[in-house]
Amino acid sequence: MIYRTYQPRLARSTTLKELPLSRFVEFLWIREGDNLPEAQSRLLPIGSMELVINLHEDRIPLFDPHTQAERGSTNGTRICGAHSEGFIINNERRVSAMGVHFKPGGHAAFFTLPAGELHNQIVSLEELWKSRATELRERLLEAPSLETRFLVLEQFLLTMLQPPKRHPAVDFALHAFKRSPTPTVKTVTDQVGLSTRHFNQLFRDQVGLTPKLFCRVRRLQHVLSLLAGQDQIDWLDVAFTCGYFDQAHLIHDFRAFAHCTPTEYVAQRGFHPCHIVLPS
Template sequence: MDEDRIPQFDHHNRMQCGSTNGTMICGTHSENFIIRDANKISVMGVHFKPGGAAFLELPARELYNERISLDELWKTHATELRDRLVQESTPEARFWVLEQFLTQMLRPTNYHPAVNFALQQFQQSTNSTIRSITEQTGFSARHFNQLFRDQVGITPKLFCRIQRFQKVLEMLSAKAPVDWLDIAFTCGYFDQAHLIHDFRAFADCTPTEYLDQRGFHRCHVVLAD
């Protein structure tokens, strides 16, 4: 938190390709990105639920796979927030400041009930299809996809695909030894090749490499030097 820059890296060649200032917003992502954890720094943040960031004036789709300085959206408010956080000495006090600040920045939402309905169905039911849920909203697939992207940042299809992959990671964190075929079928994959494809797409590694390099969080992989 003392350094007012957050470096960004190209996830293909792992070279630094820019930075944001000390307050950053990360949009909905379907690709991995690199963070540097070598320095002893203090970091805190907020993880919003899908469609839950009611603090911005732009559609969520415009932040898809983006990480930008928060002052690009909040101007001087971002600097004010960071200054107030740095002044506090305990995590509890910092979280209180952050909570109060976000409450003040909260804006009236225009969340569409059809999107909220779909999110509930996608997160609760493994049997419902995107097509059947879209039909229940009464909208065409094209119009519903647009509503969903504006609120969540990605299409319903990609959302469900990421959610399926997250379920795999959750099972891996609690299951040993690993039965890859069982995990693949339980989570809705056609076969192991289908599962491996998503590992490469989202985590940039194979399932075996993921287990060997898994970090402090199930979505964190430690890269080799």
């Protein structure tokens, strides 16, 4: 299987006419493979939105998060809103897909819909981009190589990019949460000078999660980054390093977001830290 990522190039200037894509997009990714084992995976929350394009067929199934049964589908291009719970995908024997991993709040440069309306939602990209979604997929299918596909996707995103209208309090909070491994939402709320209710609504509208949920998801992501490639794990040390009160607190968040314990996660993790391979 091939899994590659691509960092958007910086613009030569920072004028509004030439905004760098890297301000809003963390990376682009591509996944290709044949004769892969068929299974379902649970994708853990990442704290931001993700655009996914299935190049194998113009359809992506949706699954019930509890029964794992199929419950409909989207078109081959879809947008995954910011999640505070895991969702299930199907791993087919043949995979050909691309995606855009937006930075927290970065989707606002491409979509006008408030992010909170897509919380825990997955919708066809056509609902937001109309015919441009189909056009994007067709252009990618015409590209002769993986490298060319990255360039096609990058250029297409640049044509869709519009300067986002983000509240400075949200930008301040995102920077503060990124700087601190154990951020305190109350401290940041006090610093921006807004009421808790107003700030929570602003943040949810522009990021897709409340500040508290966002910080919990990012803390879990910190845990996953520490576990990458590790088999012998001091769970108490991990818990304290990532800002949990104790090991029980860590286990509670794993059950809430991943529907499993930390040790079950280590045994079932897939090719990516956010993927948990589910038993048949």
